[in-house]
Amino acid sequence: xxxxxxxxxxxxxxGVNMGxxxxxxxxxxxxxxxxxxxxxxxxxxxxxxxxxxxxxxxxGCAEGMNIMSDRYDEGEAYVPDILLSAEALxxxxxxxxxxxxxxxxxxxxxVLLGVVEGDIHDIGKNVLKxxxxxxxxxxxxxxxxxxxxxxxxxxxxxxxxxxxxxxLMTTSxxxxxxxxxxxxxxxxxxRVKVMVGGAPISExxxxxxxxxxxxxxxxxxxxxAEKLLKQKREED
Amino acid sequence: MSGEMTSMERWKNLxxxxxxxxVAAGFDILGHTxxxxxxxxxxxxxxxPKVSIGSQLKAKEMYGYDQPPIVISPGYGAGxxxxxxxxxxxxxxxxxxxxxxxxxxxxxxxxxxxxxxSNAPYSDEFYRTVELAIEExxxxxxxxxxxxxxxxxxxxxxxxxxxxxxxxxxxxxxxxLDKSAEFAIKTAEWLVDEFGADxxxxxxxxxxxxxxxxxxxxxxxxxxPRLKKVHQKVLDLxxxxxxxxxxxxxxxxIEAGHIDEIPMGDPGxxxxxxxxxxxxxxxxxxxxxxxxxxxxxxxxxxKPQEEVLKLLxxxxxxxxxxxxxxxxxxxxELPPRTPPVNTYAIVKAAREYGQY
Numbered sequence: 001x002x003x004x005x006x007x008x009x010x011x012x013x014x015g016v017n018m019g020x021x022x023x024x025x026x027x028x029x030x031x032x033x034x035x036x037x038x039x040x041x042x043x044x045x046x047x048x049x050x051x052x053x054x055x056x057x058x059x060g061c062a063e064g065m066n067i068m069s070d071r072y073d074e075g076e077a078y079v080p081d082i083l084l085s086a087e088a089l090x091x092x093x094x095x096x097x098x099x100x101x102x103x104x105x106x107x108x109x110x111v112l113l114g115v116v117e118g119d120i121h122d123i124g125k126n127v128l129k130x131x132x133x134x135x136x137x138x139x140x141x142x143x144x145x146x147x148x149x150x151x152x153x154x155x156x157x158x159x160x161x162x163x164x165x166x167x168l169m170t171t172s173x174x175x176x177x178x179x180x181x182x183x184x185x186x187x188x189x190x191r192v193k194v195m196v197g198g199a200p201i202s203e204x205x206x207x208x209x210x211x212x213x214x215x216x217x218x219x220x221x222x223x224x225a226e227k228l229l230k231q232k233r234e235e236d
Numbered sequence: 237m238s239g240e241m242t243s244m245e246r247w248k249n250l251x252x253x254x255x256x257x258x259v260a261a262g263f264d265i266l267g268h269t270x271x272x273x274x275x276x277x278x279x280x281x282x283x284x285p286k287v288s289i290g291s292q293l294k295a296k297e298m299y300g301y302d303q304p305p306i307v308i309s310p311g312y313g314a315g316x317x318x319x320x321x322x323x324x325x326x327x328x329x330x331x332x333x334x335x336x337x338x339x340x341x342x343x344x345x346x347x348x349x350x351x352x353x354s355n356a357p358y359s360d361e362f363y364r365t366v367e368l369a370i371e372e373x374x375x376x377x378x379x380x381x382x383x384x385x386x387x388x389x390x391x392x393x394x395x396x397x398x399x400x401x402x403x404x405x406x407x408x409x410x411x412x413l414d415k416s417a418e419f420a421i422k423t424a425e426w427l428v429d430e431f432g433a434d435x436x437x438x439x440x441x442x443x444x445x446x447x448x449x450x451x452x453x454x455x456x457x458x459x460x461p462r463l464k465k466v467h468q469k470v471l472d473l474x475x476x477x478x479x480x481x482x483x484x485x486x487x488x489x490i491e492a493g494h495i496d497e498i499p500m501g502d503p504g505x506x507x508x509x510x511x512x513x514x515x516x517x518x519x520x521x522x523x524x525x526x527x528x529x530x531x532x533x534x535x536x537x538x539k540p541q542e543e544v545l546k547l548l549x550x551x552x553x554x555x556x557x558x559x560x561x562x563x564x565x566x567x568x569e570l571p572p573r574t575p576p577v578n579t580y581a582i583v584k585a586a587r588e589y590g591q592y
Contacts, residue, residue, distance in 0.1 A: 079399050079448075123396070
């Protein structure tokens with residue numbers, strides 16, 4: 001019902017043929033505002049008007065998430081704001097994604113994410129997932145409290161470019177080197193770039209355990225992931 | 237001052253505002269005590285009163301630090317409400333985990349009744365742990381947790397739901413925080429009825445109230461009025477002071493003046509994460525609070541003793557002359573798998589660099 005109302009409202013307010021750029025701007029604003037009903041309505045409108053759904057997603061919704069990511073990094077937005085923006089983003093993605101031709105997406109890379117075993121603190125990882133999704137990565141989220149073997153099995157199956165490991169506790173962070181060691185033993189280490197993050201993790205620690213990258217927060221993680229992906233492409 | 241005080245003499249004198257021989261040593265040493273007592277995982281430490289208090293007293297004696305036992309309910313402030321809690325019987329776990337919060341939506345919250353702390357789930361174990369610590373004359377720190385985000389999400393309400401409500405339905409956050417505050421006050425009343433008010437100290441922990449998660453305006457509007465109420469009501473019961481761990485980065489809450497508003501007793505004890513400078517802590521809170529040290533926690537687990545000692549020396553030198561006293565410490569719970577030489581470094585540094 002909400003979706004229908006917002007759809008009708010937007011038709012009344014903006015007319016039938018809102019320009020593409022205006023529509024993208026509205027989607028951006030709706031993500032920034034964390035307004036999921038408005039996002040869904042605009043995404044449906046984009047489809048109705050024959051707008052390229054991939055462009056609506058990337059030039060509209062993803063831009064909103066980029067703005068939120070920058071604001072979070074600068075201390076102008078907080079976790080509640082990011083969570084609402086992510087919810088709005090996913091609302092639009094639900095509508096748009098089934099209509100996106102995978103070949104048109106030019107998806108930059110595949111990322112496997114998870115919080116390591118013994119740790120259920122997944123807010124940071126969830127924020128990161130939404131930022132990665134918005135950046136066009138193909139994200140596979142293993143969730144929280146993930147056993148080392150699960151990471152290994154998923155790497156074999158999904159063949160990601162990047163493995164992102166998160167930990168918030170000093171007890172669980174010790175699982176990170178074990179995961180990297182397992183990958184080495186299984187001959188999988190060269191196939192995937194490993195990046196780590198979370199409150200007790202530092203750049204020194206990342207280096208010590210043989211990770212390829214470290215990010216102090218979710219917005220910075222996107223930059224690191226893009227850098228690692230570029231590196232991987234050059235190596236491949 | 238001549239001669240070294242006993243640990244209990246030093247602790248009691250510190251809390252009473254009397255002169256002591258040197259800075260006190262050690263705070264928030266919990267799961268580590270089980271590990272040095274030979275437990276591979278921390279489940280029994282949180283579940284069994286004798287293991288919890290026994291491990292803490294033996295480790296305290298072995299290392300020579302001053303922190304008395306800390307009591308946390310095995311329900312972790314969550315199981316009491318009906319939330320599902322996994323105790324840390326797996327080696328990778330560092331503390332109990334809330335696996336499913338009892339409140340997932342508005343209806344759950346509206347129907348949720350504040351439990352009676354004396355017969356809520358886990359109340360027997362909690363009671364026996366407090367009783368045992370008091371029987372040992374250890375002057376324990378007992379967790380009384382309410383009125384803040386950390387005692388509410390995910391303890392009662394699912395974390396992401398609560399965070400979103402902060403923007404969409406702040407009245408629901410207020411309802412949840414009010415219930416959590418009521419439970420804390422009832423818990424303190426029950427404990428005072430059972431054990432009196434002169435042989436234990438309340439302590440609370442605020443990790444999910446930090447500014448890495450929420451802004452200081454939200455903290456000021458939602459949490460401060462309720463946390464003030466909980467702290468004041470508990471002090472009114474005759475308890476002398478609060479120990480409060482402002483875990484992680486509370487810089488914006490400090491700058492906004494919110495933390496100054498929380499009644500702490502005379503003195504109270506403030507324990508900030510390493511994100512806040514010791515100078516800021518001493519200048520802002522030292523006149524009315526014992527200041528607890530805040531050396532970077534992962535360093536204790538990952539660095540050699542020489543480096544840990546350097547960090548402790550620096551921290552002690554910055555904090556030892558704080559007017560109401562100083563406790564040398566790691567800036568959060570000591571990582572349970574800290575090498576014992578690095579735990580001992582806290583005592584060694586207090587002796588070498590913290591003499592008055």
